[in-house]
Amino acid sequence: MALLRKINQVLLFLLIVTLCGILYKKVHRETTLRNETDDDSEPPEEMEEEIPVVICAAAGRMGAAMAAINSIYSNTDANILFYVVGLRNTLSRIRKWIEHSKLREINFKIVEFNPVVLKGKIRPDSSRPELLQPLNFVRFYLPLLIHQHEKVIYLDDDVIVQGDIQELYDTTLALGHAAAFSDDCDLPSAQDMNRFVGLQNTYMGYLDYRKKAIKDLGISPSTCSFNPGVIVANMTEWKHQRITKQLEKWMQKNVEENLYSSSLGGGVATSPMLIVFHGKYSAINPLWHIRHLGWNPDTRYSEHFLQEAKLLHWNGRHKPWDFPSVHNDLWESWFVPDPAGIFKLHHHNS
Helix, strand or coil: CHHHHHHHHHHHHHHHHHHHHHHHHHHHHHHHHHHHHHHHCCCHHHCCCEEEEEEECCHHHHHHHHHHHHHHHHCCCCEEEEEEEECHHHHHHHHHHHHCCHHHHCEEEEEECCHHHHCCCCCCCCCCHHHHCHHHHHHHHHHHHCCCCCEEEEECCCEEECCCHHHHHCCCCCCCCCEEEEECCCCCCHHHHCCCCCCCCEHHHCECCCCHHHHCCCCCCCCECEEEEEEEEEHHHHHHCCHHHHHHHHHHHHHHHCCECCCCCCCCCHHHHHHHCCCCCEECCHHHCECCCCCCCCCCCCHHHHHHCCEEECCCCCCCCCCCCCCHHHHHCCCCCCCCCCCCCCCCCC
């Protein structure tokens, strides 16, 4: 009996030793694998940051978006992810234009914008019906279209980028600010402004101060407006402040009360943004939004000034792919011909 007990103790000891050996090998192997994996991967701080750029590609002016994308991609070494936004019936054409042209190297996602979200929020009467196109309101819905990014750049399609987009992305947003814009009083100078007859650069040009809802805001009509054609946005703050809901509220109030000024020189999407972001936005370097190039075909900037500009914006009626327009040579240098042959340039000598 004592012998049997001794044998059992020896067997138990051997079993424990065997289990310890197996456990040691398992732990040692996992540690080795983990170390090998760590050695092969870059530290998080050294990984290249992805810069999301949102731009709309509308059916009748798709060539504008492609030129803008070409100019951005050609002037940076940064890792850009283009979100190209379109309506359902244009998505295949957008993809074909990119994949069958020099743009095939870009990193991009095509995003469908469903205009049903705008139902009941847009007044049909406008002096510029093209500004009522659904894609003009994509900037209101950035968090619904872009999910995994903290910071996003939004650009109108009628721009050309001459600088490194990384600089624009590095724009500092103050604590609590959901976006950065360019003030309309920062450029051009007061002397140059005299040449832009009818140009709006204050809230008076966008909001109807005869209406109680506007008066009750307590915003001075001489407050400097801003242009939302170039936006650097913080998605966390945007969602936290429910910016999209606020913008929709002011769209609906305009449908009911006609709150926006009838004299405005364009920018149906601008008015609600002026209300929602009043006193709560950061500033973009003025050279990153040289605008009004589409305002008057008889008004030109100096060549030296245009060379210094980081971003050119043909806001206004006179687009650089149409006639008449100014400084269209700067735009055409980035034009990407349409593989389908649908989009064509229109000039007086063509």
